[in-house]
Amino acid sequence: MTPSKDRNYFKQEPRGEITAHSEVATGDPFSPAEAEQVATLEQMPRGTSRYKLYLRRFFRNKLATIGLIILVFLMLAALFGGFFAKWDYTEPDFLALSEPPSPEHWFGTNDTGNDLYAQTIHGLGRSLTIAIVVSLATLVISAFVGSAAALWGGVAEKAVLAVIHFLLSIPTFLLIALVVADSGGDWKLLIVVLIVFGWMYQARVIWSLALTVREQDYVRAAGYMGVSKLRTIVRHVIPNIGSLLIIQFVFGVVGTVGSETALSFLGLGVKLPDVSLGTLLQGGTAAVQSSPWLFYFPAATLTLLTVSMAFIGDGLRDALDPNSNSGGKA
Amino acid sequence: MTKYLIKKTLGWLLMIFLATNLAYLLAANFLDPRSNYIGRRPPLSAEEINNLLEPYNLSPDTPLVQRWWTWLTNILTKWDWGQSPVGEVVNSEISYRIWVSAQLLLLSTILSILIGVAVGVYTASRQYKTGDRVWQGISIIAMNTHVVVASIAVVWGALKINELTGKKIFYVVGSHSLDVEGFFPKLMDSAQHLVLPTISLVFISYASYHMTQRTLLLDNLDADYVRTARAKGLTRQQAIRKHALRTSIIPVATSVAFSIPGIFTGAVMTERIFGWNGMGQYFIETISKNDVNGAAAVAAFGAAMTAISAVLADVVVVALDPRVRVS
Numbered sequence: 001m002t003p004s005k006d007r008n009y010f011k012q013e014p015r016g017e018i019t020a021h022s023e024v025a026t027g028d029p030f031s032p033a034e035a036e037q038v039a040t041l042e043q044m045p046r047g048t049s050r051y052k053l054y055l056r057r058f059f060r061n062k063l064a065t066i067g068l069i070i071l072v073f074l075m076l077a078a079l080f081g082g083f084f085a086k087w088d089y090t091e092p093d094f095l096a097l098s099e100p101p102s103p104e105h106w107f108g109t110n111d112t113g114n115d116l117y118a119q120t121i122h123g124l125g126r127s128l129t130i131a132i133v134v135s136l137a138t139l140v141i142s143a144f145v146g147s148a149a150a151l152w153g154g155v156a157e158k159a160v161l162a163v164i165h166f167l168l169s170i171p172t173f174l175l176i177a178l179v180v181a182d183s184g185g186d187w188k189l190l191i192v193v194l195i196v197f198g199w200m201y202q203a204r205v206i207w208s209l210a211l212t213v214r215e216q217d218y219v220r221a222a223g224y225m226g227v228s229k230l231r232t233i234v235r236h237v238i239p240n241i242g243s244l245l246i247i248q249f250v251f252g253v254v255g256t257v258g259s260e261t262a263l264s265f266l267g268l269g270v271k272l273p274d275v276s277l278g279t280l281l282q283g284g285t286a287a288v289q290s291s292p293w294l295f296y297f298p299a300a301t302l303t304l305l306t307v308s309m310a311f312i313g314d315g316l317r318d319a320l321d322p323n324s325n326s327g328g329k330a
Numbered sequence: 331m332t333k334y335l336i337k338k339t340l341g342w343l344l345m346i347f348l349a350t351n352l353a354y355l356l357a358a359n360f361l362d363p364r365s366n367y368i369g370r371r372p373p374l375s376a377e378e379i380n381n382l383l384e385p386y387n388l389s390p391d392t393p394l395v396q397r398w399w400t401w402l403t404n405i406l407t408k409w410d411w412g413q414s415p416v417g418e419v420v421n422s423e424i425s426y427r428i429w430v431s432a433q434l435l436l437l438s439t440i441l442s443i444l445i446g447v448a449v450g451v452y453t454a455s456r457q458y459k460t461g462d463r464v465w466q467g468i469s470i471i472a473m474n475t476h477v478v479v480a481s482i483a484v485v486w487g488a489l490k491i492n493e494l495t496g497k498k499i500f501y502v503v504g505s506h507s508l509d510v511e512g513f514f515p516k517l518m519d520s521a522q523h524l525v526l527p528t529i530s531l532v533f534i535s536y537a538s539y540h541m542t543q544r545t546l547l548l549d550n551l552d553a554d555y556v557r558t559a560r561a562k563g564l565t566r567q568q569a570i571r572k573h574a575l576r577t578s579i580i581p582v583a584t585s586v587a588f589s590i591p592g593i594f595t596g597a598v599m600t601e602r603i604f605g606w607n608g609m610g611q612y613f614i615e616t617i618s619k620n621d622v623n624g625a626a627a628v629a630a631f632g633a634a635m636t637a638i639s640a641v642l643a644d645v646v647v648v649a650l651d652p653r654v655r656v657s
Contacts, residue, residue: 063467170349171632174613178360178625181617258476262599265478266614281478288486299479306474314470
């Protein structure tokens with residue numbers, strides 16, 4: 001017997017700090033059996049619909065509501081903020097070097113005269129794009145790999161688990177850094193590498209959940225009816241761990257923003273002339289005494305982004321978990 | 331138990347071996363040691379550079395398979411992890427830097443665990459009351475603040491305090507000053523350097539212990555044996571401390587076992603920002619200085635530490651939890 005089969009569960013790493021191998025650590029919000037319980041709510045003859053219930057439970061959580069407002073604001077800023085910028089993020093203003101915030105440059109300028117407002121908007125968009133694409137892709141990969149391993153069983157399961165455990169034991173961050181160091185700061189390559197080395201932990205969590213789903217009668221019935229395994233995964237396994245997947249996606253975005261910012265801060269991820277929140281922080285760190293606005297605008301943006309997502313994730317966990325009584329009944 | 335541990339350890343040794351080789355091959359492919367010599371005055375020809383790299387087993391003239399074999403046999407027979415492109419010995423670099431990282435991380439790890447568990451117990455026994463909610467909010471913010479932001483904010487505050495008092499109370503860079511003599515001045519000096527990185531590390535890492543401990547303790551608070559303990563006359567606090575906490579602290583102990591080896595692998599970002607020459611800093615240097623052998627050694631060390639923590643976690647669980655039997 002393995003005494004601590006799920007020890008990874010407890011290994012939550014602080015955001016952005018890197019140990020030998022960092023990964024997106026997400027807790028296990030609730031078991032598939034409970035998720036199933038949520039699904040059956042749909043068949044109630046009348047009363048509140050499932051999604052209304054989720055919404056009500058979500059918005060009752062004040063922090064989650066605040067988080068959602070902040071996130072929507074940040075996303076709008078990333079999408080449309082560029083239209084209000086008086087300068088392009090690559091275009092230097094040689095008449096304003098290292099100037100504090102002013103009506104001309106809302107967030108001030110850096111030592112080469114780049115407008116920090118335009119840079120922050122662009123960097124926020126860049127970081128968000130990377131994070132969302134990476135988390136979506138890792139989610140899809142890990143959902144399929146995890147539930148396929150559980151459903152097929154036998155040699156296939158053992159092989160997949162061996163690969164996952166091997167990839168979890170190697171210092172992933174080192175390998176990511178090695179591969180992207182020479183890329184010249186191409187953010188698309190960064191996305192690919194973060195996906196390749198980022199799916200294992202989630203896949204393991206999903207595998208352990210799918211283990212219980214595969215024992216359910218409806219999965220066995222689907223097997224007897226001749227439904228193919230792939231179809232069973234899409235129609236039966238994944239919907240039953242759906243709420244977990246949503247939560248994992250949210251925390252995945254937070255984790256990816258952290259790793260991307262860390263890599264870019266170290267000069268290994270996104271590089272100039274392209275900017276992300278990490279490169280902006282790097283610039284701000286160097287000038288924290290002489291021109292502090294270079295630090296506090298990107299830092300505030302990054303913190304608002306990760307904290308608001310975390311609040312949302314927490315609110316979703318409570319809203320989707322039928323056993324949670326954090327905010328009263330129903 | 332012994333048999334189980336031996337089996338586990340052998341499995342992990344295989345993992346370490348594979349991981350190290352993978353890292354070496356990736357490093358040899360993606361890092362180019364020749365660029366360390368480009369731009370030298372007087373300029374060196376390609377042939378001269380290769381000749382310089384030859385004794386370090388890094389010359390691109392030698393086929394990769396041959397370089398890999400030399401590297402591997404040197405490690406296995408002489409425990410020699412090679413040299414950097416400019417000739418620094420990897421073995422001595424690592425054995426020095428491990429202790430720098432340990433100095434930086436030991437205190438902050440202990441503090442994070444103590445604070446995290448204490449807050450976890452406090453909030454779990456007041457579930458959904460104001461204290462719990464407030465700590466929950468603080469911890470979510472702390473856990474999701476990026477380490478760079480936390481560190482620089484701490485540095486900024488410290489610089490302000492230094493400015494206000496007109497004295498150098500906090501040192502922002504490095505692990506110690508060079509010109510300090512005597513035991514107590516040295517201790518004071520270390521403390522002045524250690525305070526800032528410790529604050530930022532504790533801030534970002536205590537929260538995960540808080541959350542874990544809170545969830546686990548809540549699972550146990552309603553257990554029958556806690557009620558029995560109350561029934562036989564213990565106060566709620568005593569029942570929690572002596573019965574509920576005992577069971578729920580086992581998984582936390584596992585995660586503590588996991589974090590111990592992390593003390594030696596260092597903290598990349600913190601070391602970089604505060605200028606400590608530990609393992610984290612070394613990790614960045616090997617990549618930026620195209621140090622193939624160094625990068626492979628860092629990977630090996632990281633994998634070895636993961637292996638040790640996994641085995642340690644198993645041992646801790648068996649030692650603490652009488653319900654777990656290993657066959």
